[in-house]
Amino acid sequence: MREGLLAALKRLALMRGLSSERLKGEKQLRLRTLTFELPYKQDNQVTQDKKITKTQELVYKLKVKDVMTTDIVTVSPGNTMNELKEILRIRRIAGTPVVENKRLVGVIGIDDLIRCLSEGEMDATVGEKMTRKVEVLYGDEPLAHAVNKFNQYGFGRFPVIERKRGRLIGILTKSDMVTGLLKRLEIAYHTEEFRHNNNNENHVFNNIVMDKTSFHFQYRVNGQDFKVAGESIYKLKQILSQLGFPPPIIRRATIAAYEAEMNIIIYSYGGCISVSADYDHITLEARDTGPGIANIEQAMRQGFSTAPTWVQELGFGAGMGLPNIRKCADTMDIESEVGKGTHIKIVIKNTNGNGK
Amino acid sequence: MTLSEAKEILDATVFVGHEKLEMEVKTAFSADLMSDVLAFAKENSLLLTGLTNPQVVRTADMLDIAAIILVRGKTPPDETVQLARELNIPLLSTKYILFETSGRLHARGIVGCIEKVGVDEGA
Ligand SMILES: Nc1ncnc2c1ncn2[C@@H]1O[C@H](COP(=O)(O)OP(=O)(O)OP(=O)(O)O)[C@@H](O)[C@H]1O
Ligand SMILES: [Mg+2]
Numbered sequence: 192m193r194e195g196l197l198a199a200l201k202r203l204a205l206m207r208g209l210s211s212e213r214l215k216g217e218k219q220l221r222l223r224t225l226t227f228e229l230p231y232k233q234d235n236q237v238t239q240d241k242k243i244t245k246t247q248e249l250v251y252k253l254k255v256k257d258v259m260t261t262d263i264v265t266v267s268p269g270n271t272m273n274e275l276k277e278i279l280r281i282r283r284i285a286g287t288p289v290v291e292n293k294r295l296v297g298v299i300g301i302d303d304l305i306r307c308l309s310e311g312e313m314d315a316t317v318g319e320k321m322t323r324k325v326e327v328l329y330g331d332e333p334l335a336h337a338v339n340k341f342n343q344y345g346f347g348r349f350p351v352i353e354r355k356r357g358r359l360i361g362i363l364t365k366s367d368m369v370t371g372l373l374k375r376l377e378i379a380y381h382t383e384e385f386r387h388n389n390n391n392e393n394h395v396f397n398n399i400v401m402d403k404t405s406f407h408f409q410y411r412v413n414g415q416d417f418k419v420a421g422e423s424i425y426k427l428k429q430i431l432s433q434l435g436f437p438p439p440i441i442r443r444a445t446i447a448a449y450e451a452e453m454n455i456i457i458y459s460y461g462g463c464i465s466v467s468a469d470y471d472h473i474t475l476e477a478r479d480t481g482p483g484i485a486n487i488e489q490a491m492r493q494g495f496s497t498a499p500t501w502v503q504e505l506g507f508g509a510g511m512g513l514p515n516i517r518k519c520a521d522t523m524d525i526e527s528e529v530g531k532g533t534h535i536k537i538v539i540k541n542t543n544g545n546g547k
Numbered sequence: 548m549t550l551s552e553a554k555e556i557l558d559a560t561v562f563v564g565h566e567k568l569e570m571e572v573k574t575a576f577s578a579d580l581m582s583d584v585l586a587f588a589k590e591n592s593l594l595l596t597g598l599t600n601p602q603v604v605r606t607a608d609m610l611d612i613a614a615i616i617l618v619r620g621k622t623p624p625d626e627t628v629q630l631a632r633e634l635n636i637p638l639l640s641t642k643y644i645l646f647e648t649s650g651r652l653h654a655r656g657i658v659g660c661i662e663k664v665g666v667d668e669g670a
Contacts, residue, residue, distance in 0.1 A: 506582070511585065
């Protein structure tokens with residue numbers, strides 16, 4: 192039971208886009224005082240990891256209702272599938288609970304919608320097409336139960352209901368849980384308000400208040416493992432977006448991180464990417480152990496590449512990476528020692544969209 | 548134009564993203580070199596390419612590419628389809644060659660996401 196929970200937490204910590212089966216080797220996600228160490232070895236080794244104790248404690252202390260999303264979209268059994276389609280499209284969601292007199296009576300989602308679309312039944316009502324037997328969570332259950340339930344059913348979300356009267360009070364997604372945990376494991380929240388133009392609808396975690404936030408994110412990159420390239424950056428991107436950075440800034444950080452990560456994978460024995468985000472700038476460092484770069488000036492030149500054939504076959508290795516990192520950055524420092532490794536540090540200023 | 552119009556024009560097969568065909572697209576970038584895609588492609592553009600490995604999808608996601616259109620009748624491997632599904636990026640395939648694909652879309656109003664590379668970044 193305990194092991195199952197930890198394994199689940201590991202998976203949750205990886206959030207979306209990071210399926211654990213595809214992750215080999217060690218991944219690390221560090222957020223200030225919290226370290227999720229995720230060694231893909233034996234679960235019992237993880238159990239001994241003291242760093243996860245705090246999380247374990249919280250997972251029992253926190254209740255589902257403490258972290259669930261309460262601002263939810265619902266439909267009623269009388270809505271037509273056509274209306275449902277519009278709702279899902281506008282709100283960009285994959286499914287919604289069906290509610291009658293505040294009580295949960297079913298769920299309906301994209302799958303049902305597609306079936307109706309293909310069978311020309313868009314005038315049918317939600318009540319006819321919904322799934323009535325719904326797995327739910329109760330608001331007063333500890334998060335630990337929820338973790339297990341996500342594991343057991345493999346669903347992306349559960350409606351949360353009040354135990355007494357069966358009223359729908361919210362929805363719990365995996366992101367809600369991770370965000371809830373991370374929030375309490377204190378990603379330092381400062382009080383200064385951070386004004387940002389919040390026109391990005393793609394917020395994954397819409398239940399975090401976006402204050403001025405200083406935040407640190409770090410992960411390991413293994414040499415030669417091209418398959419997982421970019422998986423952690425997917426997560427980084429979501430977090431930066433969640434922190435309220437403007438999309439152009441996020442793009443530059445994302446691209447620079449991806450180029451740096453690919454270089455570590457292709458040319459080094461392994462390394463690590465770390466990103467610190469303060470509201471007025473993002474610092475990104477890529478450090479590796481490896482052969483190093485003998486002639487930095489040459490490596491920085493567009494078109495210079497020593498990429499092996501297998502990399503070229505994938506469509507990379509054109510000598511564009513380092514120049515692209517420089518293009519994305521406001522400042523870039525690169526140090527390298529032959530036989531030891533390479534260290535790149537870049538800063539991207541958050542000019543609130545008026546940057547490069 | 549909408550992605551669904553592009554699909555018609557190119558007589559394309561949809562592997563992922565049937566539900567996103569109504570999205571509007573205005574710009575595109577064509578390349579068989581992901582290094583260049585990373586350096587030059589812009590958000591919300593179509594990516595036209597003959598490469599089919601999963602890293603193409605990954606790269607498209609990094610750049611917030613609207614949809615990927617594989618050219619020259621390429622069939623994406625399962626891993627690529629799966630990743631596109633996971634990352635929610637429409638993935639289409641057309642039998643037209645890259646030149647024809649680009650030309651047909653351009654003739655109907657789709658333009659390059661950039662016209663030329665900048666003076667300081669030309670190869
Ligand atoms: N971390 C590193 N360790 C050792 N050598 C490196 C490292 N990063 C880059 N290099 C060297 O610098 C060259 C240029 O790197 P750059 O990222 O600009 O282009 P590339 O990786 O060859 O191609 P692309 O990035 O376009 O896929 C590489 O071919 C390699 O020889
Ligand atoms: Mg490179």
